Structures are given as C-alpha cells and as structure tokens.
Amino acid sequence: MRSLLITNIGELVTGNPAWGEGPLGIRRNAALVVDDRRVEWIGRAVDAPAADARVDAGGAAVLPGFVDSHAHLVFAGDRAAEFAARMAGQPYTGGGIRTTVGATRAATDEQLRTTVARLRGEALRQGTTTIEIKSGYGLTVADEARSLRVAREFTAETTFLGAHVVPAEYADRTDDYVSLVCGPMLSAARSAGARWIDVFCERGAFDADHSRAILTVGADAGLGVRIHANQLTEGPGVRLAVELNAASADHCTHLSRADIDALAGSSTVATLLPGAEFSTRSPYPPARALLDAGATVALATDCNPGSSYTTSMPFCIALAVREMAMTPAEAVLAATRGGAAALRRDDIGHLTVGARADLVVLDAPSHLHLAYRPGVPLTTTVVLNGELV
Ligand SMILES: [Zn+2]
DSSP states (O other): OOOEEEEEEEEEEOSOGGGSBTTTTEEEEEEEEEETTEEEEEEEGGGOOOOSEEEEOTTOEEEEOEEEOOBOOOOOSOOHHHHHHHHTTOOOOSTTHHHHHHHHHHSOHHHHHHHHHHHHHHHHHTTEEEEOEEOOSOOSHHHHHHHHHHHHTTOSOEEEEEESSOOGGGTTOHHHHHHHIIIIIHHHHHHTTOOEEEEEESTTSBOHHHHHHHHHHHHHTTOEEEEEESSSSSOSHHHHHHHTTOSEEEEOOSOOHHHHHHHHTSSOEEEEOHHHHHHHTOOOOOHHHHHHHTOOEEEOOOBBTTTBOOOOHHHHHHHHHHHHOOOHHHHHHIIIIIHHHHTTOSSSSSOSTTSBOOEEEESSSSTTHHHHSTTOOOEEEEEETTEEO
16 A cells, blocks of 8 residues: 655644653644554654645644444435424424434335435535444344444444334333334344444433443444433433443533543543534533543534534534634543544544555644634645545
C-alpha cells in the first residue's frame, strides 16, 4: 500500500496529552506519515520524510476522524411532519418510532441499503470515520436480522436494538415480546453479525427488569452492552448500565447526583446526544456536572428520522460548546476519544503512532472553528483507514 505524507499542518490534534500541548495534545507546524493503514510517523514539518503521496495542509488543522458511537441509519420514511408539529408545540413522547417501524418493514433491502449509504456518505464528508449503526425499526426476527445485515455492510460496529419499543402487535404483551427478543431474535441478530446489544430503557418502552433480562442474555451470548438511558425521565437506565458494566449509557439527559457519581466511578461512558435535545426542544444533558465529576463523556449524533435527523458531528460539537458549557477541547475529545471509549476501541479517536489512520483536514487553522463557525462545512479532506476519501 502507498504511504501518505500530510505536511504543513498548522495544528495537529493528536488527542493524547502525552503527544503535545494541553488536553488535546496539540502539535504545531507538524507532519504525519500514514503507512499500511496506520499512523507511522509524527514530527515537525521540516523533518518530514518522503512518502509515495503528499498532501499539503496549508497551515490548516488536522484532527482524528470523528467517532459517532450512536446512530440509527437503517430505516425507511421520514417524519418531517412530526418535527413540524413538535416545533408548533406538541411534546415528544417517543411514540413516533412505530411510524418508522411500519415504513421499514414495508421497504425492500435495496431501499434500506440506499438510505444507509446516503447517510453514511453524508457523515463521512463531515469527518465521521467510524460510525455505530443500530437496528430497531424492524422488530420482527426477520426484519431485525436484515437491518443488521445491511448495517454490517457499512460498519463493524453494529448494534441489535430489538428492544427499541414494543411493536403494536405485542401491545399489552410485553413479556411475550421480551421472550422473543431474548430468544429467536437474539439468535438471528448474532448470525447477522451484531457486536452490541442495546435497550431503550424508558417509561413507555422497557423497564429496568425487562432491560436487565435482555441485556444479560445478550451479554451471555457475547455481545457488548449499551443502553438508551435517562432520556425522557430520571429513570433506572444509568444505574443499570453501571451495574452491567455497559460500554455506554446514552442520552443521560435527566440525571440525579447519584447517577452522575455512579458514572464517574465506572468504566461506562456517558454518551450525550445533543441533536436529540435540539430537535425535540428539550433541556440539554448536564455535561458540565459529568465532566467535573470525572465521568468519561462521548458525543454522538443519534441520527434517526424522528428525534435527531442529523449526521453532523461538527454540529453536535457546536451544540455541546454553546448549549452544554463544554470547552471546544472537551467537545472535540468527546467526539473522538470519547466515542472510541464508548465502543471500547483504543485504535481510533486519536492520532499517535500506531493508531488507525482516520483523520480530517479542516478548512480552518484550529479545532476551535468547529464551534466558532457552526453550520459551515469545514471538512476539506478525509483519510479513512489509511486512504484518501
Ligand atoms: Zn438512539
């Protein structure tokens, strides 16, 4: 494979304080060599060795590719009318998920694949080099399995979310649906290549006992655990995530002091999804309290057609800085290393020697511009797994 030199980097965000200044480990006037899909060399631009190909960053900032650890890309239909109704004052309840389930079941494999490809392309053009993709709009054995097979064509980070909501045909038979999820649906999800299992633990979805049962059987089957927790209410999801040593508790919008302390004392990442609060006009999660307590925080898009139809990690960074009192450095770390931690990966989310060569060149001199220039497409070049995109 051809080696690649990226030189004349005004600000190289290594993402590791041991490799440069400040929490982002920043190096100035730097260069970086990629070989065999890894970062092989980092140093001063004036010392840069030759390589087969060369990119002149022109003094711009180079960052690790964004890690979006929470996305629902396998679906059909759109819910723009529901969004408009919400903006006109109707509250968000999560019930619209069933609308998407109907459309998804009716779609062909090719329609689902086309939607995932379009959204994955959008995300990549904005600098997302790793994306987690969930099932959860099929909610039958066959439809969950095919959702995961389609997701697996685009990412290794696939998540079985059969416990998204109880589908209409199981109304008032939640126990029966949980048995289906824990039995034949889980088996089919494993065969379809699922790496993770997830549950929407929330009033109106799955309670703590059902969530624990599903996640425990999933973990016993070898899947990693993640939870949609405390999005709409101060529920039991976060405590369950910590109890089960989940990789991530996602949303974390309504947290008690005990929830924050539990996350801070655990290896469970608090994954914040500010696109959901933006799109449902809801209060933002207490990022400052989580960071001050010492919790590991990730940012992700929650891309889905109902409550957060964005693929943009830069938009989430801007929201985190403006609305959640995170510093730009904290937000960039959360969108890179934080996302990697939420996927229990140490090969991505940073740019140090040996890391996977996933990186973004910005049309800006500094990472600060991601929040300072919201809504502006700043990504000019993306390297994905060692190759220029
Ligand atoms: Zn979600």
